[in-house]
Amino acid sequence: MLDYIIVGFGLSGLAFVEQLEKNNKSYVVFEDSSQKSSRVAGGLYNPVILKRFTPAWQAIEQVETAGAFYKNIEKKLNQPLVFELPILRRFNSVEEQNVWFEACDKPILERFLSAELYENTNNALDIPYQYGKVKHTGRIAIKKLLELYLGVIDQKKSLFKESFDYAALSTTPNYVEYKGVKARHVIFTEGFGVQKNPFFKDLPIVGNKGEYIIIESKALKVTEAIKSSVFIIPLGNDIYKVGATYNNHDKSVEVTERAKEELIEKLERFLKVPYQIIDQVAGIRPTVKDRKPILGTHPKFANLHILNGMGSRGILIAPSMAQNLFAYIEKDVPLNKEIDVKRFMT
Numbered sequence: 001m002l003d004y005i006i007v008g009f010g011l012s013g014l015a016f017v018e019q020l021e022k023n024n025k026s027y028v029v030f031e032d033s034s035q036k037s038s039r040v041a042g043g044l045y046n047p048v049i050l051k052r053f054t055p056a057w058q059a060i061e062q063v064e065t066a067g068a069f070y071k072n073i074e075k076k077l078n079q080p081l082v083f084e085l086p087i088l089r090r091f092n093s094v095e096e097q098n099v100w101f102e103a104c105d106k107p108i109l110e111r112f113l114s115a116e117l118y119e120n121t122n123n124a125l126d127i128p129y130q131y132g133k134v135k136h137t138g139r140i141a142i143k144k145l146l147e148l149y150l151g152v153i154d155q156k157k158s159l160f161k162e163s164f165d166y167a168a169l170s171t172t173p174n175y176v177e178y179k180g181v182k183a184r185h186v187i188f189t190e191g192f193g194v195q196k197n198p199f200f201k202d203l204p205i206v207g208n209k210g211e212y213i214i215i216e217s218k219a220l221k222v223t224e225a226i227k228s229s230v231f232i233i234p235l236g237n238d239i240y241k242v243g244a245t246y247n248n249h250d251k252s253v254e255v256t257e258r259a260k261e262e263l264i265e266k267l268e269r270f271l272k273v274p275y276q277i278i279d280q281v282a283g284i285r286p287t288v289k290d291r292k293p294i295l296g297t298h299p300k301f302a303n304l305h306i307l308n309g310m311g312s313r314g315i316l317i318a319p320s321m322a323q324n325l326f327a328y329i330e331k332d333v334p335l336n337k338e339i340d341v342k343r344f345m346t
């Protein structure tokens with residue numbers, strides 16, 4: 001009898017598997033590459049909402065957990081995966097600069113927002129009102145991390161590169177059975193793919209499509225992440241990720257011409273040097289109506305659990321949510337009401 005079956009290996013699946021590894025639990029993972037959110041993500045960790053300079057939900061607490069989480073995986077996989085990367089927020093007006101200064105005075109943000117304004121010295125960019133700098137932020141090479149980690153799971157013969165067939169799952173009070181495999185629990189971490197899961201498909205995980213263009217520009221020479229109408233995220237070797245879009249209507253996983261045009265228009269508002277588009281990527285963020293993650297146990301089936309709804313901030317949120325879910329299942333530590341699946345299912 002295994003301890004766990006994990007369905008889906010994006011950021012949520014990874015975060016839960018790390019809990020299992022830490023606690024010596026046995027598991028298998030099913031991953032079918034049907035969703036791309038984690039693999040196309042910018043990989044930025046940043047606790048500040050850059051529209052109004054406010055802290056994101058629980059983000060200040062999550063920074064600590066996430067920081068240790070990724071550093072530990074980096075060490076285990078013995079590859080550079082965590083990159084410190086300050087974010088420069090381009091101001092659009094003097095009024096915005098003033099809002100920034102007010103935010104700098106708030107004790108909760110003091111550590112992250114630099115009270116100094118930064119003059120632009122790069123001719124490639126049009127920055128008329130200076131920058132504000134967010135500190136202690138960075139980028140996780142998440143696609144590489146997930147592939148390396150999956151390789152390790154595969155080597156242990158614990159990976160099934162196939163779709164989980166929900167119809168083949170049977171449950172009893174003490175264990176589940178799936179195609180001859182018995183396990184104490186199933187954790188569903190399918191991101192927006194949850195819409196095909198008969199046990200949890202009615203949850204209000206609405207999905208928000210995001211696209212990036214990947215550009216090459218020899219003349220840009222930027223080493224920080226620049227946030228203006230879009231993000232420019234340096235990946236090294238004169239390659240940058242530019243985006244992302246937010247689309248609530250299109251739920252397809254394919255890239256679109258419309259998103260490309262939107263990103264070009266926004267980029268050229270402040271980028272003044274030549275560049276070439278070398279790629280484009282798309283994914284669906286698993287967003288929830290009330291903008292909080294969803295975790296917990298199915299009200300009718302005590303061994304079926306969900307870890308989902310990471311929205312647009314999975315890098316920071318997933319590690320602490322996985323910790324909460326593990327403690328809930330294994331040690332009966334109650335879940336906070338605002339993240340518990342019970343708020344939508346009884």
Ligand SMILES: Cc1cc2nc3c(=O)[nH]c(=O)nc-3n(C[C@H](O)[C@H](O)[C@H](O)COP(=O)(O)OP(=O)(O)OC[C@H]3O[C@@H](n4cnc5c(N)ncnc54)[C@H](O)[C@@H]3O)c2cc1C
Nearest residue numbers: 008010011012034035038042043044164191193210314315
């Ligand atoms: C364009 C874009 C940019 C983003 N940038 C950032 C960023 O910079 N920072 C940040 O914190 N967040 C970012 N996000 C959000 C972040 O990517 C998400 O919060 C996170 O990826 C959600 O992870 P997840 O594991 O819950 O879902 P997913 O990444 O969707 O993973 C679910 C996995 O389950 C698999 N699956 C689904 N159904 C089945 C099945 N039946 N059988 C087997 N496998 C299945 C899928 O193939 C997939 O691999 C971005 C998202 C997008 C789209």
